[in-house]
Amino acid sequence: MLQLQFFGLIRLLLKREALELAWTEGDTVQRVLDRVQVQVAVPFIQKLIDDQGTPHPGTIILVNRRNILHLQGLQTPLADGDTLAFFPPGAGG
Amino acid sequence: MxxxxxxxxxxxxxHWGAEKQQQIQNSSLLVAGVGGLGATVSQLLVRAGIGHLYLVDDGVLDWPDLNRQTLYGEKxxxxxxxxxxxxxxxxxxxxTRIIELHGxxxxxxxxxxxxxxxxxxxxxxxxxxxLYRALAAGTYFVHGGLDGDNGQVLTLLAGQSQPFDEVFAGALQPQGSIPVTPDNVVVIAGLMVNELFNVLWKTPKMLDRCLVVSLADFSMAFLEV
Incomplete structure (x- = not known):
């Protein structure tokens, strides 16, 4: 299984803080996002990724605590048991 | 007087006893930025009796600052x-000995x-x-940030934790002004000060755990980093 955690505005948008998804051979962050989109029935991918498939500045995606920008981005491969976190941090002070 | x-x-x-009070009075902290968060964080630290407080900021007070920057007024x-x-x-x-760092x-x-x-x-x-890159190994870093009803506090230990710019890679600045309200600034600043005390007492509670706060539904949750 994959554990998904949603924080901040993403959690408020989806009205849920976590989701468990079955892991499939060959899963990547992108593929999981596509499955989540179907499951939650709330248009949220465009909040995370632009039309070119690039993550928007402002939302960080962590796989097992590591930012995907330091892994393989949306093509980061996922293993059974991985945890994904989606978090748009506040920038103001 | x-x-x-x-x-x-x-x-x-x-509440916390004489020993912890003495630790606060013997301690030294740097507050980077004395705007929304920094004005309240520095104020609470000084009220609590922090021994030395370094401040850095290069800003000039403007009208949009007054809604949340609690040390300042119209004059x-x-x-x-x-x-x-x-x-x-x-x-x-x-x-408290206060030291200004200009620039x-x-x-x-x-x-x-x-x-x-x-x-x-x-x-x-x-x-x-x-700022994070300027830290010596072994220095605690307590981050605060907010946007509207949401905000976060995170403690990292330089040289041991994942670097701040790795965790927050991609967290670039949005265009234009960020919505910031007086109530949320004080909430996040209060949480930061609570954690700064924990750091001074060598018992940080948010080390490598980002506390994500939302006033929209009064929720708090930890994001492990």
């Missing part, structure tokens, strides 16, 4: 926040040696990344 430490700190010592518009902050903090507690946080910025921790009260990620 003056008061003994025993009188001044009597109510908080009832201060146009003045440098750094000197204003020092002036106001000294009025609150003259026992911007850039590649050349150096964190004073011997500080027990750094409070990131900045308002943009570029400066935050530069």
């Amino acid at each position: 003056s008061a003994t430490g025993a009188e001044r700190y009597a109510r908080q010592v009832l 201060d518009i146009g003045r440098a926040k750094l000197s204003l902050a020092r002036e106001r903090l000294n009025q609150i507690n003259s026992a 911007r946080i850039d590649d050349a910025f150096q964190v004073p040696a011997g500080v027990d921790g750094v409070a990131d009260c900045l308002d943009n990620y570029r400066s935050r990344f530069l």
Whole structure:
């Protein structure tokens, strides 16, 4: 299984803080996002990724605590048991 | 008019005891930014009796600052926040030694040696990344940030934790002004100060755990980093 955690505005948008998804051979962050989109029935991918498939500045995606920008981005491969976190941090002070 | 430490700190010592109070008074912190978060963070630290407080900020007070920057008022518009902050903090507690660090946080910025921790009260990620890179290994870094009803607090230990700019890679500054309200600023600043005390007592509670707060539904959740 994959554990998904949603924080901040993403959690408020989806009205849920976590989701468990079955892991499939060959899963990547992108593929999981596509499955989540179907499951939650709330248009949220465009909040995370632009039309070119690039993550928007402002939302960080962590796989097992590591930012995907330091892994393989949306093509980061996922293993059974991985945890994904989606978090748009506040920038103001 | 003056008061003994025993009188001044009597109510908080009832809560955390004399030993922890002494640790606060023996400690030294850097507050980076004395705007929304920094004005309240520095104020609470001084009220609690922090021994040494370094401040860095290069801003000048403007009208949109007054909704949340709790050290300042209308007559201060146009003045440098750094000197204003020092002036106001000294009025609150003259026992704290306050040291102004002039200039911007850039590649050349150096964190004073011997500080027990750094409070990131900045308002943009570029400066935050530069500040983190300026930390000596073993220095605690307490980050705060907010946007509207949401905010976060995170503690990292330089040299041991994942670097701040790796965790927050991609957290670039949005275009234009960020919505910031007085209530959420004080909530996040209060949480930061609570954690700064924990850092000074060597019991940080948010080390490598980002506390994500939303006033929209009064929720708090930890994001492990």
